[in-house]
Amino acid sequence: xxxxxxxxxxxxxxxxxxxxxxxxxxxxxxxxxxxxxxxxxxxxxxxxxxxxxxxxxxxxxxxxxxxxxxxxxxxxxxxxxxxxxxxxxxxxxxxxxxxxxxxxxxxxxxxxxxxxxxxxxxxxxxxxxxxxxxxxxxxxxxxxxxxxxxxxxxxxxxxxxxxxxxxxxxxxxxxxxxxxxxxxxxxxxxxxxxxxxxxxxxxxxxxxxxxxxxxxxxxxxxxxxxxxxxxxxxxxxxxxxxxxxxxxxxxxxxxxxxxxxxxxxxxxxxxxxxxxxxxxxxxxxxxxxxxxxxxxxxxxxxxxxxxxxxxxxxxxxxxxxxxxxxxxxxxxxxxxxxxxxxxx
Amino acid sequence: xxxxxxxxxxxxxxxxxxxxxxxxxxxxxxxxxxxxxxxxxxxxxxxxxxxxxxxxxxxxxxxxxxxxxxxxxxxxxxxxxxxxxxxxxxxxxxxxxxxxxxxxxxxxxxxxxxxxxxxxxxxxxxxxxxxxxxxxxxxxxxxxxxxxxxxxxxxxxxxxxxxxxxxxxxxxxxxxxxxxxxxxxxxxxxxxxxxxxxxxxxxxxxxxxxxxxxxxxxxxxxxxxxxxxxxxxxxxxxxxxxxxxxxxxxxxxxxxxxxxxxxxxxxxxxxxxxxxxxxxxxxxxxxxxxxxxxxxxxxxxxxxxxxxxxxxxxxxxxxxxxxxxxxxxxxxxxxxxxxxxxxxxxxxxxxxxxxxxxxxxxxxxxxxxxxxxxxxxxxxxxxxxxxxxxxxxxxxxxxxxxxxxxxxxxxxxxxxxxxxxxxxxxxxxxxxxxxxxxxxxxxxxxxxxxxxxxxxxxxxxxxxxxxxxxxxxxxxxxxxxxxxxxxxxxxxxxxxxxxxxxxxxxxxxxxxxxxxxxxxxxxxxxxxxxxxxxxxxxxxxxxxxxxxxxxxxxxxxxxxxxxxxxxxxxxxxxxxxxxxxxxxxxxxxxxxxxxxxxxxxxxxxxxxxxxxxxxxxxxxx
Numbered sequence: 027x028x029x030x031x032x033x034x035x036x037x038x039x040x041x042x043x044x045x046x047x048x049x050x051x052x053x054x055x056x057x058x059x060x061x062x063x064x065x066x067x068x069x070x071x072x073x074x075x076x077x078x079x080x081x082x083x084x085x086x087x088x089x090x091x092x093x094x095x096x097x098x099x100x101x102x103x104x105x106x107x108x109x110x111x112x113x114x115x116x117x118x119x120x121x122x123x124x125x126x127x128x129x130x131x132x133x134x135x136x137x138x139x140x141x142x143x144x145x146x147x148x149x150x151x152x153x154x155x156x157x158x159x160x161x162x163x164x165x166x167x168x169x170x171x172x173x174x175x176x177x178x179x180x181x182x183x184x185x186x187x188x189x190x191x192x193x194x195x196x197x198x199x200x201x202x203x204x205x206x207x208x209x210x211x212x213x214x215x216x217x218x219x220x221x222x223x224x225x226x227x228x229x230x231x232x233x234x235x236x237x238x239x240x241x242x243x244x245x246x247x248x249x250x251x252x253x254x255x256x257x258x259x260x261x262x263x264x265x266x267x268x269x270x271x272x273x274x275x276x277x278x279x280x281x282x283x284x285x286x287x288x289x290x291x292x293x294x295x296x297x298x299x300x301x302x303x304x305x306x307x308x309x310x311x312x313x314x315x316x317x318x319x320x321x322x323x324x325x326x327x328x329x330x331x332x333x334x335x336x337x338x339x340x341x342x343x344x345x346x347x348x349x350x351x352x353x354x355x356x357x358x359x360x361x362x363x364x365x366x367x368x369x370x
Numbered sequence: 371x372x373x374x375x376x377x378x379x380x381x382x383x384x385x386x387x388x389x390x391x392x393x394x395x396x397x398x399x400x401x402x403x404x405x406x407x408x409x410x411x412x413x414x415x416x417x418x419x420x421x422x423x424x425x426x427x428x429x430x431x432x433x434x435x436x437x438x439x440x441x442x443x444x445x446x447x448x449x450x451x452x453x454x455x456x457x458x459x460x461x462x463x464x465x466x467x468x469x470x471x472x473x474x475x476x477x478x479x480x481x482x483x484x485x486x487x488x489x490x491x492x493x494x495x496x497x498x499x500x501x502x503x504x505x506x507x508x509x510x511x512x513x514x515x516x517x518x519x520x521x522x523x524x525x526x527x528x529x530x531x532x533x534x535x536x537x538x539x540x541x542x543x544x545x546x547x548x549x550x551x552x553x554x555x556x557x558x559x560x561x562x563x564x565x566x567x568x569x570x571x572x573x574x575x576x577x578x579x580x581x582x583x584x585x586x587x588x589x590x591x592x593x594x595x596x597x598x599x600x601x602x603x604x605x606x607x608x609x610x611x612x613x614x615x616x617x618x619x620x621x622x623x624x625x626x627x628x629x630x631x632x633x634x635x636x637x638x639x640x641x642x643x644x645x646x647x648x649x650x651x652x653x654x655x656x657x658x659x660x661x662x663x664x665x666x667x668x669x670x671x672x673x674x675x676x677x678x679x680x681x682x683x684x685x686x687x688x689x690x691x692x693x694x695x696x697x698x699x700x701x702x703x704x705x706x707x708x709x710x711x712x713x714x715x716x717x718x719x720x721x722x723x724x725x726x727x728x729x730x731x732x733x734x735x736x737x738x739x740x741x742x743x744x745x746x747x748x749x750x751x752x753x754x755x756x757x758x759x760x761x762x763x764x765x766x767x768x769x770x771x772x773x774x775x776x777x778x779x780x781x782x783x784x785x786x787x788x789x790x791x792x793x794x795x796x797x798x799x800x801x802x803x804x805x806x807x808x809x810x811x812x813x814x815x816x817x818x819x820x821x822x823x824x825x826x827x828x829x830x831x832x833x834x835x836x837x838x839x840x841x842x843x844x845x846x847x848x849x850x851x852x853x854x855x856x857x858x859x860x861x862x863x864x865x866x867x868x869x870x871x872x873x874x875x876x877x878x879x880x881x882x883x884x885x886x887x888x889x890x891x892x893x894x895x896x897x898x899x900x901x902x903x904x905x906x907x908x909x910x911x912x913x914x915x916x917x918x919x920x921x922x923x924x925x926x927x928x929x930x931x932x933x934x935x936x937x938x939x940x941x942x943x944x945x946x947x948x949x950x951x952x953x954x955x956x957x958x959x960x961x962x963x964x965x966x967x968x969x970x971x972x973x974x975x976x977x978x979x980x981x982x983x984x985x986x987x988x989x990x991x
Contacts, residue, residue, distance in 0.1 A: 044838070046850060078830040080672070083841075090838050091851065096830035098675055099840030100668070101698050107633075107665035111672025111680070112830065114656055115631050119676065119830050137668075140661035340656065347651040356617070356624045356653070360788045364561045365608055367408040369601045 039064040042074055044094040055206030055232035056085060059153060060092055062209055063122070066216035067095075072120045079122045080109040082129040085160050085234075086153035089124035103134025106141035109148045110336075117337040120220065123150040127168040128158050131187050135167075142196035144336040145224040149216070152189055152229045157238035175237075190313035190328070193227045194306050200226035201313060202327040205246045206233055211257055211325055218327050224335050231323075245323045254317050258326040260301040263293065264312075266322050273297070274312075274321075281311050283321050301330040379595050382441030384449030385544065387537075388466050389458025391434040392424050394537035397562075398456070399436025400783075402541060405554040407608045407785040410598025411440040414899060415610075415783045416448035416974060421638070421721045428482075428490035433465045440548075442597045444906075447899030448782060450976040454547065456540050458482060458514070460491035460498050467502045475508045477543060479536070481515035512583070514539050521579040525572045535576040542580020547593050552581055602787060609786045611750040611779035611896075612642035615683075615709055618757025620653055621789070623679045625758075626765060626797045631678035632657040633669035635688065638721040639777040640711035643683040663691035667708065671695060674704040675839070677829035679761055681707040686715045686728045689772075690735065696770055697736040700865065702839040703825050705764035705799070707757070712776040712895075714972040723972030724777035726895050726945040732772040733924055733953065739862045741869040743771040744924040748898035750779050751786045756921060758794060759876075765799040767872055768824045774923075776945075778974055779896040802826035802835050810834035815849030822875075823868040870925050879927040883909065883916035889988050890937040894920040894950055900975040901943055907981050913988060923950070931958050941987055943967040943980065 042064045050056045067077065077095035081087035083102035090097030096119075100108050105123045113121045123130075130138045130152055141148065157175065158164040164177035168189065172181040193201045200222040202215035212230065219226035231242045245254045256266035256274065264274040272285050273296030284291040303309065309329040315321035360366070385402065387395040396417055407413045416437040425432025439449035451471045457463040457478040470476070476499075488498060495501045499509055518536040525532065538559075545552060556574050563569045609617070623630035634644040636659065647657035656678070660666045667682045674680035684692060689710045699706045712728045714720035732744045743763055747756035753775055760771040805826055806813045815837035818825050828835035837849060845852040846860050881890070883905050893901040898919050905917040918933065920926070934940060934954065940963055942951035948966045955961055965987045969975060 046838075073833075075833045075836055076831055078676070090840070093838075094836055096675075096828075096836050097838035097840075098672075098702075099838065099842065100671070101694055101841050104664060104668040104695065107660065107668040108672035108675070110658075110660075110665070111631065111633060111669035111674075112676045113672075114658060114669070115629065115673035115676035115678045115680075116831055136661055137665055140665070344651045344654055344656075348654070351652040353652070353654075355791065356621050357788060357791050359652070360607060360617075361605055363607060365404050365408065365558070366605055366788070367410075367607075368605050369410065369599075369603055 037068045037071055037074070039068045042067045042094050044092055046091045048092050049088065050085060051236050053235040054085070055155065055234070056089070056153065058206045058209060059151065059212065059230055059232065060089060062212040062216060063089075063093070063151070065213045066220065069213065069217050070120070070220050072220070076118065077120045077122070078112050079124060080105045080112060081124040082134055083160070084126040084129045084158070086124050086126040087129060103129055103132070104137060106130065106134060106137040106148070106150065110141055110144070110146045113146050113148050114337045114340060117147070117341060121148045123148055125150060125152055127152065127154045127156060127166045127189070131167045131189065131192065139192060139196040142193055142198045142225045142227065145199055145333055146336045147223050147225070147338075149219045149226045150228065151216070152227060153232045154189060154229050155232045155234040155238055156241050157234050159234045159237050163237035188314060189227065189229045190310065194310050194313070194329070198227055198329065199224040199331050199333045200327070201229070201309070201329045202226070203229045203231065203313070203323075203325050205231045205242060205255070205325065207246050208325070215327055218330065222330050224333055244317050254322050255325050256322040258299045258301070258312065258324055258328055260299055260327060260330070262299055263296045264299055265296060281315060281321060301327050304331055378593070379597065381443070381596070382439060382445060383453045383548070383594060383596065384437060384439040384451065385454040385456070386435055386437040386452040386466060386469070387456045387540070388433060388435040388462035389537070390425075390427055391420055391422065391432050392427070393434070393458045394534060395434050395436050395458070398537045398541040399438055401555055401558055402544060402550070403438045403440070403783055404558055404608050405550055406438070406440045407606070408554050409550060410601070411596055412443055412445035412599050413608065413784055414439045414445050414448045416778065417781045419722055428459050428461055428487050430461045430465060430491055433461050435462070435466065440596055443599050446903045447977070448974065450978050454544065456544060458536070458540065460488045460493055463498055464491050464493070464502065467504060470504065470507055472506045473508065475510060475547070476504070477510045477512065477540065479514035479540070480511040481513050483511070512543065517579070517583065518576050521576050522572050525575065526568065527572055531569070532572070535572050538573045538576040539580035542577040543584040545577070546581045546584030549593060549595050552578060605788045606785050607788060608783050609750060609754070610642070610781055610783040611747065611753040611775055612640070612711065612781070613646050614750055614753035614786070615747070615757045615773070615775060615780075616643050616646035616650070618754040619647070619679070619681050619707065619761060620650060620655065621754070621791055621794070622758050622761030622797060623655070624653070625791065625794060626679060626799055628677070628679040628799065630655045631670060631673035631680045632683065633660050633666040633673065633680070634658070634683045635660055635663045635666045637663070637685045637688045639713055639780050640683045640685045640688070640709065642780070643709060643711070663688040664695060667692040667695040670706060671699055671704060674699070674706050675830065677827070677831070679765060680705065681709065683709040683711070685711050685713045686731065687718065689728060689731055693735050694737070696742070697738060697740050698841045699770040700736070700740045700742050701841050703768045704770070705768055705827070706770040707760045707764050708770055708772045709757070710772060710774050711780045712774055720972045722777065724896065724945070724974065725970060725972060726776060726897070727949070727970065728774060729923070729946065729949040729953070732774055739866065741866045742924070743767070743769055743869060743872060744774065745771060745922055746774040746895035746920070747779060748895065748919055748921060750782050750784045752898070753779060754786070754789070762795065762797045763872060763875070765797055766824070766875070767822060767868065768800055768827060769869060774895055776896040800824050800827050802828040803832055808834065814847045815839070816844060816847055818864070822871050823864055873925040873928045876922050876927055878929045879918055879920065879933055881916050881918045881933065884914040885916070887914040887916040888938040889915050890934070890940050891915060891917040891984065892920070892940055892942045892950070892954070893917070893944065894923060897943065897945065897975055900977055900980065903977045904980040904984060907977065908984060911981070911985070913985065915988070923953070926957065934958060934961055937963070939963050939965060939988065941965045941967055941984055943975070945969055945975070
């Protein structure tokens, strides 16, 4: 982390901003995410030329064009696999994936879960607006059951994915959540995601102003946000509400939202967040909290555990093999192989 | 049966080891080939096995074969028909009966030619030879199973393990027939089972006893001696096409000093390439088994973006899945080597059988105007040369290159003179910093070399050249996304012209055979050995004929048109329904003299068939 501290001075958010005009719809939540990424990178102090931002297809995936880094706007769903190649090829790079709910959980679902499973050190920013925006308004794999859209005029008859569940199911080591309008938490979790070694999934609840406006209102609206969300921080009490007067406690196997001082609950009863617990049971419960079950939606870093990363273990294997077998020329290798004979 | 064996000198002989897929025929065949190569013969091998790992014992569809042709010289292919068949069961005899030459030796295991075995192979009578109408052959029945068991009585092996050694007993007999020194085989077995000394001892014992058995009772009228070749001096090894392909990539990476990256997914018959490269961490190779074919190629595209020599290996169905990503590599103009080890299709087809039916897919299987380089390897050892050449083109011309090999050359082996890499051409990747000396002042992401139209490779981690690439159409200079109509037209033209220009950097097409022939045989890919021999036989028959075998398909060598126009008749022979012939017609509208010879059986060409067919074509019948 020492190097990061020194580099911190070197860059400002604008150093990560490309000269390309940003072309999202006015009012789109993506603007905020872009700004936060600029800020997070400046805080991390990573060199723009050592940063690669990879994306798939969709509104979110235009993001690399607006970054003054190396960028790759690829094809639908494949960003996680491309990013895996980039990171394994050059582990020194800071590798980011910008993707949407359709891009990463529908057409790219396989790459998403396998990237998470491998724990390649990439940072996935999952813009979740629960809609296909660029194709003008079809339901997505995160749209709620019954959701009416152009491709589901009578409502969907399928249950959505919840990104955290997929991430945990794929044995994810890092999961965080933020809302587009909450810049502070976004920057915070992006920085944490970058510092975490392994695949980091950051779900950003993002508003599509054109096709799904207000889908996150219950939690993003200023009037309700304090009561309907909780920002989790490792080692801190799980408190929420305008005055932090509410908290989360365990009741049996379940989480319960309480008001301190009511029903006999005191501050002592409120749970302390442990993002580093290997057992993800409680983290999963936190990640799946929802206003429909009278619990606040969890924001912040929900899970962050240390585990070997794919690319580092790969490098180490190479190192170990090369220690046993010092480097030689290709011709020497062939000459030393088993079936060699000489014609004199 | 005569008791005095006569040693006969012959030039070439084709032997087929055949039995159940669990009988170890591939190992017998491989060992015999390798020791023949080490002995100094030319070899060409053809492992022909079912897709099932262990098909029902003794059944017709479970027959696994390994054919090897050995000779003093001019062994161009694995042979049409066999001089010696080792049949471990009746099914093996039945399946291979149509391919026996007159007078050929059939060595069979009498222990497994009992009624129940004959039933499994659907014989109706108790005499399979008569039932198959095999008259002009020399059957040699040996109780291979029981003799192997008694040979290994004191080995301390379990019954099952003992039985597994019967392939070595059979091999021992074959070694005696062909005067092969057993010492080499012993050494090979020691290497093969290095970690299981008991198995080594048992295998060597069975092998030796088989050999001695043949020697003691002089099994047949004649044994054969095939003189060693007078090959160019140097060190040799034997190699199959998949290994050679992997080696070609390693050699190219070494030449450039780049890291080799392979993203792949297991698929028959290409998996060996992934497996070989996964072993080569001593060269720092990064070979990733990804979650699917698409991730195989896209991870490689990522690695290419990040500055590696990037490759992906697959077969036809996998190439189909990679199509969209290939288009991305075309659009982003990244260097990428895509190896398609062709197999029978469409769909799953016949996974272990070979074909040349992916040419159209390689040339055209993408959306949009999507030109790229297509090459094809001619033989197991040529896979090395072709993979090296493909890497060079990809890196120097910033383009995906599809290298077509096929199951036949991928699994077939031949002797290979270990290359001296100093003799291979340099590879100069088109790095942006070497052309602009680290100064980004003049540079724009889609600037190109004026002569080649190749853009510069700016790799993440390089200061000053940050830029964005992607699948969207982009401005021809700045790389900023653009849907300007004139710009798109220009970019379509540039991408095509860039590939066409490569014709100036590849060797001219060579022609073998008669300089004043009227007929030209044209082939590409893994049929080289068969077509070459066909051409030579036609010449032996007094025909004037020439032969051009194409490694470079897109673009074609610069002299192709002029060359093809010289002939009155062109016979394009390929294992598909005429894909290359149609391609040539499409490239050169004035060629109206193409005859097609097509076979799509999933089996190698037969030289004798082609000699007959080409003779008729040449005589205008």
